[in-house]
Amino acid sequence: MRNIFLLLAISISMVAKAQVTKVSLQASGLTCSMCSNAINKALKSLDFVDKVEADIKNYTFEILFKEASNVDFNKIRRKVEDAGFSVSGFVATIYFDNVHIRANQPVTIDNNALLFTESKDLSLNGVKQVKLLDKGFVSSKEYKKNAVGDVSNNAGLYHVRL
Amino acid sequence: MKPLFVIMSFLLSLSTRSQELFSQTEPASNRAVGSIGFRLDNSIMDEANTTKINYHLIPEIMLGISKKLMVSGGIFFSNRSEVFRAEGGSIYTKYRFLSNDAVQKHFRMAGFGRISYNNSDIHQEEISMYGHNTGVEFGIVATQLLRKVAISSSVAFLNATDNGGNNKFVYGQKRSQAINYTFSAGKLMLPKAYKDYRQTNLNLMVEFISQVNTGSGKYYMDIAPSAQMIFDSQVRVDVGYRKELSRTLSRTAPNGFFVRLEYNFFNAF
Numbered sequence: 001m002r003n004i005f006l007l008l009a010i011s012i013s014m015v016a017k018a019q020v021t022k023v024s025l026q027a028s029g030l031t032c033s034m035c036s037n038a039i040n041k042a043l044k045s046l047d048f049v050d051k052v053e054a055d056i057k058n059y060t061f062e063i064l065f066k067e068a069s070n071v072d073f074n075k076i077r078r079k080v081e082d083a084g085f086s087v088s089g090f091v092a093t094i095y096f097d098n099v100h101i102r103a104n105q106p107v108t109i110d111n112n113a114l115l116f117t118e119s120k121d122l123s124l125n126g127v128k129q130v131k132l133l134d135k136g137f138v139s140s141k142e143y144k145k146n147a148v149g150d151v152s153n154n155a156g157l158y159h160v161r162l
Numbered sequence: 163m164k165p166l167f168v169i170m171s172f173l174l175s176l177s178t179r180s181q182e183l184f185s186q187t188e189p190a191s192n193r194a195v196g197s198i199g200f201r202l203d204n205s206i207m208d209e210a211n212t213t214k215i216n217y218h219l220i221p222e223i224m225l226g227i228s229k230k231l232m233v234s235g236g237i238f239f240s241n242r243s244e245v246f247r248a249e250g251g252s253i254y255t256k257y258r259f260l261s262n263d264a265v266q267k268h269f270r271m272a273g274f275g276r277i278s279y280n281n282s283d284i285h286q287e288e289i290s291m292y293g294h295n296t297g298v299e300f301g302i303v304a305t306q307l308l309r310k311v312a313i314s315s316s317v318a319f320l321n322a323t324d325n326g327g328n329n330k331f332v333y334g335q336k337r338s339q340a341i342n343y344t345f346s347a348g349k350l351m352l353p354k355a356y357k358d359y360r361q362t363n364l365n366l367m368v369e370f371i372s373q374v375n376t377g378s379g380k381y382y383m384d385i386a387p388s389a390q391m392i393f394d395s396q397v398r399v400d401v402g403y404r405k406e407l408s409r410t411l412s413r414t415a416p417n418g419f420f421v422r423l424e425y426n427f428f429n430a431f
Contacts, residue, residue, distance in 0.1 A: 029263030031309060031350060032183070034426070037359050037395035039193040041428035056356035059265060081230045082195035086263035139264060 017097040018109045020071040021127070023063040026089035027080055028139060030059065035085065042079040048072065060089075071110045073158060077136050078148035090137040092160075106157060113157045122162075133159040166412075184346040184421060185400040186369045189314050190270035190305040191407040192258045193226030199237075200224075205293075207418030216415045218293050225431075230258045237314075238293040242282055250280035251328065252291060256303075264275045268307045274318075275300040281326030287333055287412040288373060288382060289322045299324040302341070318342045319354070320373075336377035343372045346418040363392040371404075374400040375379045375411060382409035384416065398424040 027039050036056050043052045045059060048069035053062040063069050073090070080087050095108060101122040106113040116122060117133065130140070133146045137158075146159075183189065193199065203220040222236035237251045253276070260271040276299040278291040291299040301318025322338045324330045331338050346368030367388055374381045388402025399422070406416035 014375055025264065029261070029268040029307070031266055031307060031312075032392070032393055033356055033359055033361065033363055033395045034183070034398070036356075038197065038428055040359070042194060042196075045429045049431045055360070056359065084194055084226075084229060085194050086261070088263070140262070141264070 008061060018091050018099050018124075019095050020065065020110045020112070021095050022062060022065070022160055023073070024089075025063065025072070025080070025087055026058070027085045028058045028059070028088035029073055029085040035083075037086060038083040038160070039080055042083045043076065044080075046072075046075055046079060048075075062132040071112070071138070073112055082108065084134045086139075087137055088142075089103045090132040092130045092132065093127060094130055095099040095127050101121070114160045116158060117161050124129065128162060130160045130162060175226070175428050177244075183390065183392075184348060184367055185388045185390065185402050185420065186371055186404070186410060187314060187344045188256060188273040188274065188303065189312070189346075190258060190303045191261075191268075191307075192230060192256060192272065193224060193232040194428055195226045195229055196431050197226040197426055197428045198223065199234075199424055199426045201234075202423040204421040204423075205418055206420070207404075207415035208313065209415040210413070216418075217246070220293060232256050238280060240282070242285075242292065249282045249293070250278065250296070252276050252341035258415075266307075266309050269304070271298070271302060271304045271309075273302050274316075279326060281329065284325055284331055284333075285331045286414045287337065287375065287380065288416075289308060289320045289323075289338070289375070291320060293319045295320075296325045296382040297338075299337070299342075304360075304391040312346075312348050314346045316342070332406055334377070337375055337421070339376045340373050341376060343374070345370045359395040363390075363395075366390075371410065378411075380410040380412060382411045382416065383407045386420075388420075396426050401422075 030036060033056055036054060040052055040054045043049055043063055048065055048071055049063055049064045051064040077087050101107050103118055103120050106115045135143050168384050180294045188332060202224040205218040205228045209214040209216050217240060219239040220236045222234055224232060224234035227340055234254045238249045244303060245375050256272050256274040257269055258272040276291050278296060280294060280296050289295050299318050299320045300318055303314060303316035305312060305314040310338055320340045322331050322340060346367060346369040348365050350365050352364040353361045371386060372381060372383045384404055384406050386402055386404040388400050390400045402420050404418060
């Protein structure tokens with residue numbers, strides 16, 4: 001029943017004139033460079049990823065995408081988990097071309113349905129950074145604090161915050 | 163137990179950041195999915211009361227099946243029987259069932275099992291599924307990573323049966339079972355700060371390996387300090403020395419050097 005609601009939410013969600021240009025993620029559960037390299041190489045194996053810039057010292061990865069590709073946030077998360085680690089921070093840099101978002105209504109960007117948790121109408125223009133709040137995209141501690149519910153792997157509705 | 167406590171306190175007091183790829187034990191963390199690792203374990207053990215050196219060579223292939231499951235297989239070679247020959251092999255699997263991750267730290271637990279075959283003669287009361295006995299081993303391991311320091315501890319149950327080639331387990335059914343206890347602590351010494359995947363990593367670690375035979379109550383306790391270098395975030399070399407601290411179990415060659423070479427391919431399948 002929940003999935004039907006999610007699918008419904010996505011199908012009625014507005015397809016926005018916007019594009020994900022970059023994702024910056026922080027990985028957790030590691031210290032060694034071999035572990036970091038495992039994540040680096042796993043991220044590079046995604047077909048929509050163009051380039052990965054690793055900041056080994058801060059355990060963060062800047063992921064740049066191929067042009068006109070569909071960026072899938074869940075696939076990125078899964079690659080980090082398959083390498084044996086967790087995502088503790090996930091910020092998408094999105095270019096908005098005069099997008100108006102109504103409060104509590106999801107908006108579809110690159111096949112990802114985003115639900116802004118600001119609970120008010122938003123008018124977005126230019127480059128914005130959007131933080132994902134769902135389980136698997138923040139630390140388990142932060143997830144409990146956010147209390148936004150679980151993201152559905154198939155339906156792909158993400159709770160986000162500017 | 164006193165040296166263990168001293169070294170543990172020392173390592174914890176230094177604790178800033180960490181490493182957990184131990185030489186004599188496996189951590190609770192698992193391999194990356196789709197990665198293949200090739201390992202070459204060399205042990206150069208000094209046979210007690212003789213001038214003989216026992217050389218054991220174990221080539222191994224390790225596969226990351228899923229984020230929680232890894233499988234490895236190895237072949238045992240040694241020169242114990244006068245000629246250098248293959249004596250058997252083993253299959254090992256590890257399943258990570260708990261993982262609490264935070265930035266630069268984690269606590270993880272895994273269950274593991276090993277099935278071994280060996281056709282050499284049985285020459286000591288010590289039971290080892292890594293190049294000496296035929297049988298099974300299963301246990302659990304817990305690993306805590308805290309920045310540059312990692313500590314890990316495991317408990318495993320071993321059950322030896324007769325070796326192949328009509329080599330009987332000569333100490334009786336009752337003494338064919340044992341419990342292994344391990345404690346490992348490691349610290350990342352270099353680099354001081356990560357900038358590049360090509361920087362060479364240096365880890366220092368110390369491990370304690372103990373076995374208690376459930377039938378006889380006899381035991382041994384070893385210490386194994388080692389240094390590990392990781393090149394290019396892909397190639398690993400461990401060099402260490404295993405030294406017996408105390409024992410009541412009979413053992414043929416408890417002391418010696420070990421060298422491990424490992425190469426990892428990511429996204430291999």
